[in-house]
Amino acid sequence: MGASTATTESPAGDVGPVVADGLPSGGPVPTEPGPPATPVATVLAVDIGGTKMEAGIVTVDGAILDRVRTPTPVSTDPMVVFGALASIVAEVLDRAPVRPVACGVGCGGPMAAGGSTVSPLNIHAWRKFPLLQHLVDLTRLPVAIDNDAKALALAEGWRGAAMESSNYLAMVVSTGVGGGIVLDGHLLDGSDGNAGHVGHVVVVPDGRPCACGGRGCLEAEASGTAIASATGRPAAEADEATRRRCGMLVGRAVGSVANLLDLQLVMVAGSVALGFGDDFFAAARQELALRCGLGYARSTRIEPAGLGADGPLVGAAAVARHRHGLARSGR
Ligand SMILES: [Zn+2]
DSSP states (O other): OOSOEEEOOOOOSSOOOOOOTTSOOOSOOOSSOOSOOOOOOEEEEEEEOSSEEEEEEEETTSOEEEEEEEEOOOOSOHHHHHHHHHHHHHHHHHHOSSOOSEEEEEEOSOBOGGGSSBOOTTOTTOSSBOHHHHHHHHHOSOEEEEEHHHHHHHHHHHHSTTTTOSSEEEEEESSSEEEEEEETTEEOOOSSSOTTOGGGSBSSTTOSBOTTSOBSBHHHHHSHHHHHHHHSSOGGGOOHHHHHHHHHHHHHHHHHHHHHHOOSEEEEESHHHHHHHHHHHHHHHHHHHHHOOSHHHHTOEEEEOSSGGGHHHHHHHHHHHHHHTOOSSOO
8 A cells, every 4th residue: 555545435324414515526416505504513533553544524423524544654753653644634634624623533552541642552653652742733623532442332332233232342353452341331441541452361371472561362362463473474364264263262352351241242343353254253152152151141242343444433533522522412
């Protein structure tokens, strides 16, 4: 991948009328002027991952109006990474029909409370990087930052597969492995905002070394990075045995979490899990059944996340909505 690419996609979910003036559109031009449209408030949504970064404009109802994606630079200079992010943020802000009311960010963990500094395991140039201040300086908007998997958990409860659930785990299995937990209808934060890091649940005692310093963590055994390192090929080329092992280990970690927390639902997103498809999910469910014998845990379901490729941006918007009280209704 080279330069950033811009795409405009259809809104996610059931949303009200939105103002599309100034946006690329292939739709028909009305011949009769209708009643004046009321602009729907929007947020600037930013997703920061180890492989790619994306910025978008999302309505407070969860509809994506515009989005731009760019590869995450492989650099040891923190400002080179931030510069790439600043470029796509400026691009969507320049095109936005109305100025967003806030900025929401999903970023790989761990981080200090509120994202004042972030140290994503998959972005080596950022260690205690002051992301919050840099984004405030860049956008002059109120900025809310949270872990990207916690953002996904908020998004799935708002617009995705967990709208009917109050007790669930949302996971991302891609370059790394992340998670966010909603219990009794509330997103768990923990002392510093890092609750839900299911990627560092041990699934293979004394297994492969993990970037966290431990061994045998789920992330060290089942992430795209771990699979590429173990097999010498990209995770997308993994054979059936590797795909099933990945699912089995995710099921093992999920079993421990389900036993601990009495969950109804576990949603799994991420390019590795979704790319492995049925092999992954069948193995995960089989292992979960093996590990969860208690009545309350036996009913825990593992499903693909509902928002697909929209999850990260809707999640980033959900962080702003959650932290800045932009909600019209619901969780
Ligand atoms: Zn670890």
